[in-house]
Amino acid sequence: MGRHAKWQVLLILPFLGLLYPPLYATDSPELFGFPFFYWYQLAWVFLAAGLCALSFLLLKREREAYEHRREQLSADPDGGSR
Secondary structure, X not given: OOOXXXXXXXXXXXXXXXXXXXXXXXXOOOEOOEOHHHHHHHHHHXXXXXXXXXXXXXXXXXXXXXXXXHHHHHHOOXXXXX
């Protein structure tokens, strides 16, 4: 796996959660009068948005840390050893 693959795995979860409709194609339990089939899919819309945001923030933090380390190494080419 690549350097960023650990966070990109989060983006597979919505796909897996909706992959096989017979698992969630039921009427019960209902939520506010909506059958399970509909509110389960709607819940994944919000979960997927949250997972995308989380993945983005984690990748951004990792990229910033990588660039910070790279700047430190370019400022001190011998690694600080004397």
